[in-house]
Amino acid sequence: MKKDIEIPKVEGVYIAVVNEYNDVYKSEDWNAYIINEKETDLEMVIIVSEGYSETKKTAVFRKRIDKLPAKSYAKIELMQEDLFKLNNSFKVSFFEGDAMLDKTYIFRKNTINLKALRPIPLMDVKGVLVK
Template sequence: MKKDIKIPEVKGVYLAAVREWNKDFRTHDWNVYILNENNFAIETVLIVSSGSNKKDVTSTMRHSLKILPAKSFAKVELLQPEIFKLNNEFSVSYFAENTMFHKTFVFKKNTIKESAQGKIPLMKEEGILAD
């Protein structure tokens, strides 16, 4: 039964960590964004995130978006610097064109840092794309 379920490959959807100025707290914060580079909207977006290594594990966070329009992005969550030493996984599921898609994106430990930033699709900011 399980082998009969076909989940197509995710294309045009990314997760990025972006370092931004927080004017309220006067700090630079890292935020995770979901990006939809496709020419169609994605719907019922569910994101489950957690971080872990051999000895530490974070709480599981859950986020949802009703719709993410074509060629757009949305902020998912703030990343605390203490979790950069962990592998941070974001399990993303959504519907597009009457089909369910799923992918687990990972920010590997110690990869979220200023020196690793690069161009992010759709955004004017620089950041780090998850694998």
């Protein structure tokens, strides 16, 4: 029976952590974004994030996005640099058409830093991306 269950693979949806200037507070901030590079809209997107290590664990953060249009992105949360010492997990669930899909994106500890910045699709900025 288990072999008959088809679990669709999530492609074209990414999580990026971007270093950007905050005009209001005149500071460099790190923000997490979800990116939909698909040709279809994502409905009822639920994101559950947390940081963890062998000895520490952060509070769980939840975010809902009713609709993430095709070829777009949305800010998830501001991230403090202290979190980069931990593994950071983003569990993403969403509907695409009639199917519910989910995927867990993990930024391993110390992988988010200025030296790791790369171009981010759709955003025209540099950041750290997990596919």
